[in-house]
Amino acid sequence: MSRLPVFLRLNVLLLYKKQEHIMMTQKIIFALGLSLSLSCLAAPPAADPVNGNQSTPPSSQATDNSKDNQQQTAEKKPSMAEYCKEHTC
C-alpha cells in the first residue's frame, strides 16, 4: 500500500472507514431491535401489596380517569390478554 499514490491510499482508507461505519450502524440497529423485543416480552413488576401502590407508573395510575381507562381497555386489549384468552395462563 505504501507504493500506491497518495490519492489511492486515501480512497482505500475512506472505503474502509465507510464499511466500518455501516457495520457499526447495523450492530446498533440490531441491539435496539432486540432490546425492544425483549422489553415487550418481559412482564412488568408486581404491585407492592403492602403500603399502597408506589410502584405504579404515573401513566397507568387509575385514579380520577377510571372511565377513560375502562374505555381504552375495552377498545385495545394487550397481547398478553389475547394470549390468556386462547391459552390457560
Place this chain on the structure above:
Amino acid sequence: MNVKTFFTSTAVIFSLATSAVLAAPHWTHEEQNEWGAISDDTQTIAPLMYPYAECSIGQHQSPVDLAGESNAKQLNTLQTQYVTDKSDFYNSGHAVQVNTSVGYKGQLKIGNDLYPLIQYHFHAPSEHVIGKKTFPAELHFVHIREDGRMAVVGVLLQKGAANATIQTILDNVSPNAAEHNPDTGIEINPNTLLPHNASFFYTYAGSLTTPPCSEGVSWYVLAKPVTVSDAQLSQLKALYSDNTRLPQNLNGRVVTGKINK
C-alpha cells in the same frame, strides 16, 4: 443505513417476538418439570427458542404454600367489581375456562388500581396449598391491565353444597379441546363464584402457573373457600383432572395475609 432500514429491522424483530408469544409450543402438566426446556423450533434467536424458560429459571414462581403468612399492618383493599356478562365457555385444552366478552366492564380494584377481568378457569386439585393441605379445586380470575400488569384472584373450592354458576359453566363448556362456545346467550355474574366474604386473603408476588410462567403477577388467594358438590367435582375432573402445577419455592418471598382465623 437509512431510516427505512431501521424501521424494517425493528418491525421484523418485533413481529418475531410477538409471534413467539401467541403461537406457543405445546405443553402438558405431566411434563411440568421440563417446561423451561421446551423449545420453539421456528425461532433462531436464542432467547426466543425457549419461550417457557422462566418456568425453570424464575425465582418468583407460582403456586406456593400459603402457610406461615405474616399479617401486614397495612394492606391494599381488594374490591371485585364484576358485572353480568354473556360469556364464552371455552375448553382451552388445559382447563375449563370462561372468557369475558369484548368490552366487558368487570374489574378488580386493588387500592386505587383497576384490573380488567379477562378470563377465569379451574384447576383440580388446587394449585395453592395451605400447610400442605390441598383443596379439591381452585378457580383463578385472571386480570390484565393495558400496561401489561397482571393480578390473579384465587378461590379455593371445597366439597359441600352445589354452586349453580359452576353447574352452568360445566354444562356449557365443550368436551373437545380448543373449542369455544360463545353463542349460548347465557349471562353469568362472576360474583356468584366468590365467597360471601371476600375481604380476607393471602397475597404475594408470583407468576402465571402455566407456560410461559410470566412473573410480575400480584396474587390474591381468598381465605374463605367456595363449595362445590361431589357431582360437580366429578364433572369437572371428567374434563380435566390433575391440571395443577406443584407448589414452588418462595425464594425469600413473604406471603402476607389479611386473615380472620
